[in-house]
Amino acid sequence: MSMLQELNPSLRTLMTPGPVEAEPRVLRAMTIPIIGQFDPEFLRIMDETMELLRQLFQTENHWAYSVDGTSRSGIEAVLCSIIEPGDKVLVPIFGRFGHLLAEIAYRCGADVTKMECEWGTAFDQEKIIAEIKRVSPKVVALVHGETSTGIMQPLDGIGKFCRENDVLFVVDGVATIGGTDFKTDEWNIDAVITGTQKCLGVPTGMAPITYNDRVEKILLERRKIEQGLDISSSNPRRIQSNYFDLSQIQEYWSPKRLNHHTEATTMLYALREGLRIIHEEGLQNRFDRHKLHEKALVEGLKAMGLSLFGDPRYKMPIVTCINIPEGVNGDAVRFTMVKEFGVEIASTFGSLAGKIWRIGSMGFSCRKENIFRVLSALEAAIYRHGGKVNAGAAVQAALDVYEESTLAVSIK
Amino acid sequence: MSMLQELNPSLRTLMTPGPVEAEPRVLRAMTIPIIGQFDPEFLRIMDETMELLRQLFQTENHWAYSVDGTSRSGIEAVLCSIIEPGDKVLVPIFGRFGHLLAEIAYRCGADVTKMECEWGTAFDQEKIIAEIKRVSPKVVALVHGETSTGIMQPLDGIGKFCRENDVLFVVDGVATIGGTDFKTDEWNIDAVITGTQKCLGVPTGMAPITYNDRVEKILLERRKIEQGLDISSSNPRRIQSNYFDLSQIQEYWSPKRLNHHTEATTMLYALREGLRIIHEEGLQNRFDRHKLHEKALVEGLKAMGLSLFGDPRYKMPIVTCINIPEGVNGDAVRFTMVKEFGVEIASTFGSLAGKIWRIGSMGFSCRKENIFRVLSALEAAIYRHGGKVNAGAAVQAALDVYEESTLAVSIK
Numbered sequence: 001m002s003m004l005q006e007l008n009p010s011l012r013t014l015m016t017p018g019p020v021e022a023e024p025r026v027l028r029a030m031t032i033p034i035i036g037q038f039d040p041e042f043l044r045i046m047d048e049t050m051e052l053l054r055q056l057f058q059t060e061n062h063w064a065y066s067v068d069g070t071s072r073s074g075i076e077a078v079l080c081s082i083i084e085p086g087d088k089v090l091v092p093i094f095g096r097f098g099h100l101l102a103e104i105a106y107r108c109g110a111d112v113t114k115m116e117c118e119w120g121t122a123f124d125q126e127k128i129i130a131e132i133k134r135v136s137p138k139v140v141a142l143v144h145g146e147t148s149t150g151i152m153q154p155l156d157g158i159g160k161f162c163r164e165n166d167v168l169f170v171v172d173g174v175a176t177i178g179g180t181d182f183k184t185d186e187w188n189i190d191a192v193i194t195g196t197q198k199c200l201g202v203p204t205g206m207a208p209i210t211y212n213d214r215v216e217k218i219l220l221e222r223r224k225i226e227q228g229l230d231i232s233s234s235n236p237r238r239i240q241s242n243y244f245d246l247s248q249i250q251e252y253w254s255p256k257r258l259n260h261h262t263e264a265t266t267m268l269y270a271l272r273e274g275l276r277i278i279h280e281e282g283l284q285n286r287f288d289r290h291k292l293h294e295k296a297l298v299e300g301l302k303a304m305g306l307s308l309f310g311d312p313r314y315k316m317p318i319v320t321c322i323n324i325p326e327g328v329n330g331d332a333v334r335f336t337m338v339k340e341f342g343v344e345i346a347s348t349f350g351s352l353a354g355k356i357w358r359i360g361s362m363g364f365s366c367r368k369e370n371i372f373r374v375l376s377a378l379e380a381a382i383y384r385h386g387g388k389v390n391a392g393a394a395v396q397a398a399l400d401v402y403e404e405s406t407l408a409v410s411i412k
Numbered sequence: 413m414s415m416l417q418e419l420n421p422s423l424r425t426l427m428t429p430g431p432v433e434a435e436p437r438v439l440r441a442m443t444i445p446i447i448g449q450f451d452p453e454f455l456r457i458m459d460e461t462m463e464l465l466r467q468l469f470q471t472e473n474h475w476a477y478s479v480d481g482t483s484r485s486g487i488e489a490v491l492c493s494i495i496e497p498g499d500k501v502l503v504p505i506f507g508r509f510g511h512l513l514a515e516i517a518y519r520c521g522a523d524v525t526k527m528e529c530e531w532g533t534a535f536d537q538e539k540i541i542a543e544i545k546r547v548s549p550k551v552v553a554l555v556h557g558e559t560s561t562g563i564m565q566p567l568d569g570i571g572k573f574c575r576e577n578d579v580l581f582v583v584d585g586v587a588t589i590g591g592t593d594f595k596t597d598e599w600n601i602d603a604v605i606t607g608t609q610k611c612l613g614v615p616t617g618m619a620p621i622t623y624n625d626r627v628e629k630i631l632l633e634r635r636k637i638e639q640g641l642d643i644s645s646s647n648p649r650r651i652q653s654n655y656f657d658l659s660q661i662q663e664y665w666s667p668k669r670l671n672h673h674t675e676a677t678t679m680l681y682a683l684r685e686g687l688r689i690i691h692e693e694g695l696q697n698r699f700d701r702h703k704l705h706e707k708a709l710v711e712g713l714k715a716m717g718l719s720l721f722g723d724p725r726y727k728m729p730i731v732t733c734i735n736i737p738e739g740v741n742g743d744a745v746r747f748t749m750v751k752e753f754g755v756e757i758a759s760t761f762g763s764l765a766g767k768i769w770r771i772g773s774m775g776f777s778c779r780k781e782n783i784f785r786v787l788s789a790l791e792a793a794i795y796r797h798g799g800k801v802n803a804g805a806a807v808q809a810a811l812d813v814y815e816e817s818t819l820a821v822s823i824k
Contacts, residue, residue, distance in 0.1 A: 002456065002460060003460035003461075003463050003464055003684075003688070003691075004688060004691060004692075006688075007441050007444055007457070007681055007684060007685060007688075008444075009444065009445075009447045009451075009453045009454070009457070010447070010453060011445055012445070012446075012447045012448065012451065014446060014447070014448060016448060018674060019446050019448065019449065019674055019677055020446070021445060021446055022445065022446050022678070027442065027443040027444075027445070027678075028443060029419050030439065030442040030443060030678065031439040031440060031442060031443055032419060032420075032421065032439075033421075033423055033424070033433060033434070033439070034424075034426060034431050034432070034433055034434050034609075034615055035421050035422070035424045035426070035756075036424065036426060036428060036431065036750075036756045037431065039421075039424065039750065039756065041421045041422060042421070044414065045419070045421070048414060048415035049415075051415050052415055068481050068482050068485070068616075068617060069480050069481040069485060069655065070480050070673045070674050070675075070676060071673075071674065072654070072655055072673055073480070073481060073485075073655050076653065076654060076655045080653075095640075096640035096641070097640065098640075099638065099639040099640030099643070100638055100639075100640050100654075102639060103638040103639050103640070103654055104654050104655075107650065107651075107652055107653060107654050148640070195674075197446075197674055197677075203446055203676065203677050203678035203679070204480075204674045204675065204676045204677055204678075205480060205617055205676030205677075205678065205679050226511065226512055226515040227511040227512075227514060227515050228507075228508035228509065228510075228511030228512050228515070228560070228761060228762065229508070229761060229762070231511070231762075238519065239519075240519055240652060241488065241492075241519060241653060241656075242484070242488060242512075242515055242516050242519050243481065243484055243485050243488045243516075243656075244653075244655075259761070261482045261483075261484055262430060262431055262482050262483065262607075262609055262616045263482075263616065264482060264615065264616045264617030264679075265431055265609075265615050265616055265617075266434070266439075266442065266615035266616075266617065266679075266682075267615075267617050267676075267678075267679070269419055270678070272415075272419060273419060276415070276416060276418075276419075279415075279416060280416075338448075338451065344447075344448045344451065349640060349641060349671070350640065350641070350643075
């Protein structure tokens with residue numbers, strides 16, 4: 001019975017848009033023995049993590065902590081803590097994860113207005129601003145980087161307009177933060193969610209968030225403590241979820257240390273270690289590293305003879321989408337890449353399924369040897385499945401990029 | 413800046429009712445590199461974990477998997493997936509975590525009827541059955557082991573009555589499963605939730621659940637896929653949470669592999685390893701081990717001159733509550749135990765705060781050296797804070813228990 005065997009999965013080169021490879025130092029940090037959640041040493045670890053998160057989010061916000069769950073737990077926590085039944089929410093959609101924001105908002109009882117643009121491009125910010133003027137929503141919820149299409153939405157103009165017009169601006173930065181620039185305060189974003197398993201190089205299972213005092217004000221108005229802690233607590237505007245009730249969770253992350261849940265000790269160790277590595281590298285160095293490897297990847301793919309999917313003006317620097325060549329079975333290629341080369345890339349969802357491949361170059365997975373591995377394996381697998389490739393050209397083109405880069409000497 | 417220092421918390425002996433010490437083999441399993449969530453090897457790990465969970469829950473249920481979040485995420489997922497607005501839910505309460513069940517049910521829009529008994533005892537099952545007859549609820553939600561009071565509620569008669577009368581019986585087995593007998597099927601329980609950080613010896617952050625076809629029927633009726641995956645999906649009876657929507661999560665754990673979320677890879681490695689260790693030890697051996705160490709602990713505490721809190725007929729074999737001696741500052745004693753001896757025990761909540769200490773003997777923390785450590789540290793700390801103790805008697809009494817036990821030879 002294999003379930004009784006020691007866990008020993010194959011080593012993989014993960015070049016999907018998540019989950020990606022975790023930093024080895026993060027994995028080692030996870031072997032640190034458990035300490036109690038109200039141990040003074042653990043409280044210090046929580047406070048340190050908050051400070052490291054503020055740096056990551058480029059914010060002066062007081063509140064920056066993690067929700068215990070995968071990325072979308074953070075999205076749901078933010079939306080359900082802000083949205084009350086009947087609230088107007090505008091969701092501009094340019095891929096699968098925009099639909100997710102709308103889905104969650106619906107389930108919170110929001111009056112959702114969706115606007116959509118073609119998958120593979122982003123919105124002109126003025127179009128979204130015009131729709132905000134028309135709808136007058138309480139909240140605009142928007143994805144920054146759509147991993148489903150490899151597209152990144154500019155946010156600064158929308159944020160400025162929202163702030164000037166007292167609209168709350170919530171951004172899903174799950175796929176971008178830590179890999180490309182994200183300026184929470186400068187872009188006037190009220191609440192941001194990210195994930196651990198993409199550009200942070202930490203395993204899946206926590207959702208770091210930050211929000212400002214405009215959001216905190218709503219939380220305080222809706223605050224209700226669970227009855228086991230305060231039997232008299234009541235509030236007709238209470239948040240619909242107890243687990244995702246940020247009014248309670250922020251008290252857990254405050255000196256009050258409200259006993260809302262048992263913090264996920266080991267995941268917090270991992271998050272802190274991942275953030276410490278980011279601090280050590282430096283945000284700008286990190287963004288530059290992601291751009292360099294993206295360039296090597298893109299030049300390699302082009303040299304191979306492949307074409308990229310999506311509007312290049314809005315390309316995510318950490319996800320690269322490729323049109324699957326005519327006559328090539330995309331899933332068969334991916335299967336061969338995993339089975340023979342141990343390299344994973346992704347397909348996608350909805351209307352684009354079967355038409356594009358997606359390659360992530362995120363966090364710890366974003367390094368030179370992985371760029372070479374994915375180019376080599378993709379080339380061999382396409383050829384094996386009857387596609388045409390310029391044999392050997394991809395790796396040489398990527399090598400050219402690395403040799404020409406002044407960054408290369410300082411980048412792993 | 414300490415946030416930039418390598419993580420290096422002190423080693424602690426964790427004798428609280430959770431989180432407790434994780435199995436060293438579990439922590440090591442967490443260093444295994446990440447693989448993709450749809451990698452065939454990962455799918456096999458998921459299937460193996462389901463089979464190991466069925467054994468843990470002592471069930472023939474098909475559905476046995478984990479929700480990605482702390483224990484209470486599993487509770488909320490089960491309750492919000494079953495409960496529809498206006499549904500009658502009966503919650504018998506004998507401690508803090510009963511109130512939590514009521515709180516979550518309220519937030520799901522349930523018509524909640526609470527019944528309470530004094531903290532420190534459990535319900536006569538006939539009293540609950542009489543209330544079920546009176547209320548005719550759709551769901552009875554009940555805690556098995558109340559860590560807040562150290563009390564365990566008998567369930568078999570209630571389960572039988574619920575099944576015969578078509579009432580759904582949901583049990584919070586967070587604190588008990590893996591440490592004491594829990595017969596999901598034999599006791600006619602429809603849905604069960606447990607946690608990783610107590611008797612499983614795994615870090616906090618996952619909530620294993622199981623449920624039968626009576627629950628699955630409701631999920632299938634309420635099924636709604638998120639719009640990013642199927643734009644046409646709609647259902648007026650949809651579950652209020654997307655993250656906790658078990659109708660989607662079960663499809664993720666089925667051969668359909670619905671892409672509902674990115675599974676928490678490393679936590680799943682940990683859970684599988686913890687369950688494998690439990691299988692290796694054997695459930696009955698494991699329960700016997702917990703009972704033996706409880707006996708040593710209890711005899712030690714009595715020999716020290718302390719009295720136990722709570723109705724002994726219903727004592728949890730894995731949590732021991734102690735009346736704080738008159739004139740002794742309970743928190744000062746606990747503080748000294750952590751600071752000087754590195755041993756953590758717990759205070760409690762609500763009306764019992766300041767009146768009792770709680771000692772957990774769960775999972776990997778439940779072993780001989782830890783029983784001696786907690787007895788020694790408690791004795792010294794009480795004495796240090798002006799309390800009376802029979803010096804040296806506790807450890808001798810515990811040693812007597814171990815020497816007299818025929819189990820001792822085979823138990824760590």
